[in-house]
Amino acid sequence: MKIIPIEKQGLVIKPQPIFAFIKTFPLVLVVAGFTYLAFQFFACLIWLSLAVTVLACYRYFYIRHIDYILTSEILRISRGIFFKRIDQVELYRIKDYVLTQPPLLQVFSLMDLMLKTTDPENSIIWLRGIPLSNLVDILRDRVQEARLHSKIVEIN
Numbered sequence: 001m002k003i004i005p006i007e008k009q010g011l012v013i014k015p016q017p018i019f020a021f022i023k024t025f026p027l028v029l030v031v032a033g034f035t036y037l038a039f040q041f042f043a044c045l046i047w048l049s050l051a052v053t054v055l056a057c058y059r060y061f062y063i064r065h066i067d068y069i070l071t072s073e074i075l076r077i078s079r080g081i082f083f084k085r086i087d088q089v090e091l092y093r094i095k096d097y098v099l100t101q102p103p104l105l106q107v108f109s110l111m112d113l114m115l116k117t118t119d120p121e122n123s124i125i126w127l128r129g130i131p132l133s134n135l136v137d138i139l140r141d142r143v144q145e146a147r148l149h150s151k152i153v154e155i156n
Helices: 019-041 047-065 103-107 134-151
Strands: 004-005 010-015 066-069 076-081 086-091 094-101 110-117 124-131
Touching: 010 124, 019 047, 019 124, 066 134, 094 134, 103 110, 110 134
Parallel strands: none
Antiparallel strands: 004 010, 010 066, 066 076, 076 086, 094 110, 110 124
16 A cells, blocks of 8 residues: 655555556557557558657656645645646545545555545545545544634534
8 A cells, every 4th residue: 555654644645556557558559559550551650659658658657646645734636747736625625525446446456536625726636546445534534633623613
């Protein structure tokens, strides 16, 4: 499991390498198709094959460079290779948790976690391809602590 503790009782959660490969595999198939066509019919398609290879590599490394950092007060999502983007959501803004596990993720013991928030910029946050764990329980406990600490009362 790839959850790394950091300061202030924080956790770093990363998508797993197999998840990045699963998301990149369709591009690998396209590369194989263009390479076959280039060698059989039209040699110029090799350039398209190389371009799609670069795109597949970029997608793989982009997914591998996503960090979900959970501290006692915030959830920080860091993503990007050349241009970093870091989103922060106060934990007391998280309203609902939806854990999904399609069959392919079940095979590799992975999960997708959708968080619904009251944050106007990030109303829905996806944590994709993370290891199957008790993260929902940890997150729920931290959200409750953050609400108590910030004296936030939810009124529906």
